[in-house]
Amino acid sequence: MEKITKVKDINITKLNNAEYRTFMALLTDAVNQSSASEETAQMSTLDKERDDLLIFITSTITQMTKSPLAAQRTAAEKLYLPVKPYIGAARLANLQETAAIEGLLVDLDKDGMPEALAALTLTEVVASLKEKNQQYAALTEQRTNAQADNPVESA
Numbered sequence: 758m759e760k761i762t763k764v765k766d767i768n769i770t771k772l773n774n775a776e777y778r779t780f781m782a783l784l785t786d787a788v789n790q791s792s793a794s795e796e797t798a799q800m801s802t803l804d805k806e807r808d809d810l811l812i813f814i815t816s817t818i819t820q821m822t823k824s825p826l827a828a829q830r831t832a833a834e835k836l837y838l839p840v841k842p843y844i845g846a847a848r849l850a851n852l853q854e855t856a857a858i859e860g861l862l863v864d865l866d867k868d869g870m871p872e873a874l875a876a877l878t879l880t881e882v883v884a885s886l887k888e889k890n891q892q893y894a895a896l897t898e899q900r901t902n903a904q905a906d907n908p909v910e911s912a
Contacts, residue, residue, distance in 0.1 A: 796900040803893045808847040810886040811858060814879060815844045821877055832876035839864040858890045
């Protein structure tokens, strides 16, 4: 840990020109530091894509419970109960959404679920959601590590 010195009162008028210039340059640097990260734009794009995939999966399953084709209706009914808690997960905070998607993927990998997904032709969509979610989680970790390595100084 580093030692933190708290300055209670600074008398700027007693600084000479060189000290004042150095103090102001350091303060200017601290004020103008960017807290934006390179990963944010990629994460935003990935979040939109996984939101769309998640909504597509949950709405397709919900709608297919009303399918006139018995095989599709049966598959959708099998998937509906495990998927129901995840309806609306696209509106969660990003880290909560990541965890919810991981939970959904675990549920959709349980016994009998892959066959039901195939009957509704959702296998590729679920695989894409898994890929996007993994990419998002990796970028989140990368951004967190980068921010830890480059703390923004308080002005």
